[in-house]
Amino acid sequence: MIRDDIKAATVQAMKGGEKERTNTLRQIAAKIKDRDIELRTSDKQTDDDELVTGVLQKMAKQRRESIEMYESGGRAELAEREKGELAVIEEFLPQMMSEADVMASIDTIKAETGAASMKDMGAVMGELKKRHGAVLDGKMASALVKQSLS
Known part of the structure; x- marks a missing residue:
């Protein structure tokens, strides 16, 4: 522990x-x-x-x-x-996800949820945090989700 x-x-x-x-x-x-x-x-x-x-x-x-x-x-x-x-x-922090891993996860979540516009950013971020919360850099993830949805 x-x-x-x-x-x-x-x-x-x-x-x-x-x-x-x-x-x-x-x-x-x-x-x-x-x-x-x-x-x-x-x-x-x-x-x-x-x-x-x-x-x-x-x-x-x-x-x-x-x-x-x-x-x-x-x-x-x-x-x-x-x-x-x-x-x-x-x-003492676990190894954070790489940018490539975060992008792959974003793409998976977008495909699963049908997210296509900035209106869906909250849903994508919520799912990302639920799946990878402990090893996710929120600032980087937010920027990548914005880039992906715009």
């Missing part, structure tokens, strides 16, 4: 004296715990790896956005710190 891998990596980083890595791993653990608490009141049951992957994807997306903002604002030192955190987060 990914959660166990994160705990083991945290212990290893603490023993190795890697402060930045330890801090990032603790942030990940805190976000996962927050998500666990949110789901306590919910009737919805999710697979643990799916839950952890969702948290990691959200954290990675936040880091990428921060890196862009820091670089455009001329704050290279902050961008480097965010890149370091992103690298740690990405260690």
Whole structure:
């Protein structure tokens, strides 16, 4: 399980004296715990790896956005710190689908649903997320669906 891998990596980083890595791993653990608490009141049951992957994807997306903002604002030192955190987060994410795989899946979904125009984008994106949610880069998928339907 990914959660166990994160705990083991945290212990290893603490023993190795890697402060930045330890801090990032603790942030990940805190976000996962927050998500666990949110789901306590919910009737919805999710697979643990799916839950952890969702948290990691959200954290990675936040880091990428921060890196862009820091670089455009001329704050290279902050961008480097965010890149370091992103690298740690990405260690635990499953391998994302390639662009070719996403296009093949889009073509399959378009054929199955009969999607032909931009009005059908929501249906195609919904089906993509349902089938490949944990390994799908939403930003890339959205751009490819738009390109495919226009």
